[in-house]
């Protein structure tokens with residue numbers, strides 16, 4: 001049986017990863033606003049902030065599963081344009097969840113580690129979420145919308161996802177480090193923010209495993225190592241043999257940003273490991289996949 005899977009945010013990092021993982025096994029259809037360099041036959045452009053048209057759009061495409069990755073993903077952009085971010089991150093998600101419930105369709109929804117306030121290295125799925133940024137608040141409200149409307153859902157929270165595809169919609173951290181160091185540009189990088197960076201293939205593999213599973217609820221996904229963002233940058237520079245002296249470690253309070261970022265973001269991955277055999281890559285393994 002072929003299953004028709006719709007990926008929203010298909011030109012983004014996670015959307016691209018999921019497409020490359022599922023593309024050969026399922027009938028995959030894609031959406032975002034601009035096509036980028038994806039297959040035009042599979043691509044159906046739509047602006048999901050036009051919430052009133054979502055039902056018609058989905059009625060026309062008739063997916064059997066929806067992997068919903070589209071969102072305003074920049075923490076600063078959310079703060080600068082909160083009304084729009086609320087529309088896309090929360091209201092569009094709610095509308096998709098409603099359509100899924102009415103049409104008996106499973107939804108894999110992407111949330112974020114930024115729903116937590118960043119004080120623990122091992123957050124579990126049911127720990128109290130308490131976001132400190134506008135972005136984190138939109139993601140938490142999107143989770144609550146899905147949970148209250150749709151029975152057959154899985155909400156994946158990943159941490160600092162990285163990877164490379166040609167024509168990506170947005171930079172991710174290692175790509176930014178590589179671009180700056182290769183052009184001899186100095187960078188200030190926070191040394192007091194801890195993360196578990198996740199290679200995009202770990203995320204897309206878990207989506208494949210959970211696509212038709214009967215498991216519902218929240219799922220934490222992350223890489224296998226907790227380290228500071230500065231130490232991650234050092235590993236990137238080492239791996240690609242670039243000049244580390246261009247990178248200056250700074251404390252978060254001097255990084256000159258308006259929106260708060262969680263200081264510590266680490267997950268307990270037990271649920272993903274026991275239910276889906278999740279086995280994330282080390283940083284070294286993930287960097288080897290970054291063949292750029």
Ligand SMILES: NC(=O)c1ccc[n+]([C@@H]2O[C@H](COP(=O)([O-])OP(=O)(O)OC[C@H]3O[C@@H](n4cnc5c(N)ncnc54)[C@H](OP(=O)(O)O)[C@@H]3O)[C@@H](O)[C@H]2O)c1
Nearest residue numbers: 009011012013014032033034047048070071110112160161
């Ligand atoms: N990457 C991470 O480190 C990370 C960490 C935690 C959680 N997440 C979550 O994972 C999900 C995917 O993240 P990502 O990093 O893959 O995002 P991304 O690279 O920023 O891509 C966002 C995607 O959403 C689409 N999009 C934006 N506005 C849209 C609109 N109005 N209508 C339709 N599509 C729209 C973009 O394409 P167009 O601009 O062409 O429309 C793009 O395809 C998000 O929900 C994010 O919150 C990501």
